[in-house]
Amino acid sequence: MSKPVVAIVGRPNVGKSTLFNTLAGERISIVKDTPGVTRDRIYADVTWLNYNFTLIDTGGIEPESGDVILSQMREQAEIAIATADVIMFITDVRQGLQDADSKVADMLRRSKKPVVLVVNKVDSFEKYMADVYEFYNLGIGDPHPVSASSMLGLGDMLDEVVKNFPEGAGLEEEDERPKVAIIGKPNVGKSSLINRLAQEDRVIVSDVAGTTRDAIDTDIKYNGKEYVFIDTAGLRRKNKIKEEIERYSIIRAVTAVEKSDVVIIVIDATEGVTEQDAKIAGIAHERGKGIIIAVNKWDAIEKDNTTVKKHTEKIRQILSFMPYAEILFISVKSGQRVNKLFDLIDVVIENNSMRVQTGVLNEIVAEAVAMQQPPSDKGKRLKIYYITQVAVKPPTFVIFVNDKELMHFSYTRYLENRIRDTFGFRGTALKFIIRERKEDK
Structure with a gap:
């Protein structure tokens, strides 16, 4: 299953990062905890309705002079055209239509990639609609008025973005080749x-x-x-x-x-x-x-x-x-x-894409627990009720326990190693989701 990629392009100070952060929401914090992963937010996973896609911020522009801005925007547009399924072109209603916007719009139009034109900083639709219409002059379709900071108009904009996904993207693919x-x-x-x-x-x-x-x-x-x-x-x-x-x-x-x-x-x-x-x-x-x-x-x-x-x-x-x-x-x-x-x-x-039977998994975990007691805190000991595999690519397991807080990372790693001892799983990450279950069930 391949996820569609959506890239953001736009001049400095039109609110690209505000929009990026708003759409990325808190999900981005995953990136921070993984060793070796970029600290500057270049990409994030976004879910809208039943679509998942990857949002990419093509880069900051140093506002030096008009020429530099234009050449850097062209570069952004090139990156977006080369990598993205859909391009979000961000403009600013308060700065109005600028020469650089028109030049980049020409480039995007020629690329034949789907472009969603976003006009940001529209805090009031009544007040700014006349100014939004000016952006029809770019010739890349309807302008979508939004305010990234007040979170206005984002739904309609995202509807437009996902409409442009390639047929079946974000859904299972036919092509079985590795x-x-x-x-x-x-x-x-x-x-x-x-x-x-x-x-x-x-x-x-x-x-x-x-x-x-x-x-x-x-x-x-x-x-x-x-x-x-x-x-x-x-x-x-x-x-x-x-x-x-x-x-x-x-x-x-x-x-x-x-x-x-x-x-x-x-x-x-x-x-x-x-x-x-x-x-x-x-x-x-x-x-x-x-x-x-x-x-x-x-x-x-x-x-x-x-x-x-x-x-x-x-x-x-x-x-x-x-x-x-x-x-x-x-x-x-x-x-x-x-x-x-x-x-x-x-x-x-x-x-x-390997699947392991639930019965076998629970035997391995029971044996592992017998060999190494689960951690405890203030007299309360972690109990592991049940484990089952819920997905492949990567193999993903849900472990039901009495108290999530007691399930230390190191104990999860210990269980992962016992599962690997039995099934190998060479070359693939394993994902563990810890769920709580009340004692009385």
């Missing part, structure tokens, strides 16, 4: 990896070009089975500052991860795991995807018989929030172990 996102910082060898995987078998079924020259899904057949690889090679521009490149690669990563079943995080063996690798890995972890860490350029490392062990320990230490991830040392250049990726992808997908 979708694999290849993510990582710029220049770690993501595109070369896809080329290598494709060339070895010489059956690129087709190159489905995305909206721009750089969003490409490649179909690859291996041992008679088809896979779709999603590449996140970004816009390569020489004079970009580091933060922008980083922000952009994170936006691309979120989009690719959202569409995939399995994520391959490519890391440069000569550099080890960097902070940006950890951020990007955190996104895949938070999304509950199957995860493989491919350590590329392994041919460039001087080796003795402890090299693999040392590197593995180092990776595990930095990416300690995903101890389940599979690690594979490869060299795209020489082709070493690259084809092993296909076997791993199969294993990880199988684990990510």
Whole structure:
């Protein structure tokens, strides 16, 4: 199931972040607690009616001069056009229609992507409606008057956004082929990896070009089975500052991860795991995807018989929030172990969608509880009544207990490890939901 992506574009001070934060609500706090996940809010999960989508803030603009603003807005629009299913173009009723708005509107119109035009800061519909109509001149459809700070008009705007989702997006998909996102910082060898995987078998079924020259899904057949690889090679521009490149690669990563079943995080063996690798890995972890860490350029490392062990320990230490991830040392250049990726992808997908019978789960938990007493507080001990699996991708379990407060993170982790001892679940996160049940039931 792939979630639609909605991107926000607009000039400085039109209220983009206010709108972003209002729509993201408190759900965004999940992002803060996950190690390695970006602290600056670039993306958030939003639910409207029965639709779930990912909202992306394409970036802040430094208001220096008109020219700079326009070039940065064009950049935002390019990112949005490349990654989003629907674009929200935010304008400001009080500043009125500006030259930069018109130029960006032209660009968005040519992209043929659905655009929802939002006119913000309309605190009173009576007072401002005449000014809202001015925005019809942009030629990208009806302006939707809202006030992000007073939360007016948001429902109608969201109705319009979800109307534009691709057919069946946010609902189950027909395409059964495994979708694999290849993510990582710029220049770690993501595109070369896809080329290598494709060339070895010489059956690129087709190159489905995305909206721009750089969003490409490649179909690859291996041992008679088809896979779709999603590449996140970004816009390569020489004079970009580091933060922008980083922000952009994170936006691309979120989009690719959202569409995939399995994520391959490519890391440069000569550099080890960097902070940006950890951020990007955190996104895949938070999304509950199957995860493989491919350590590329392994041919460039001087080796003795402890090299693999040392590197593995180092990776595990930095990416300690995903101890389940599979690690594979490869060299795209020489082709070493690259084809092993296909076997791993199969294993990880199988684990990510594995179901365990309730009876068996409860036996494992009963045994685990007998071996290690649940925690207690002020004389009250945690009781675990029952566990059942409620979802796959990622495997999700509900544990019924007498008191949620007593269920410490460490005890949940202990139970997770016992379940993993039995079923493996290699390469996939497991999700646990703790529910309280009153004693008398």
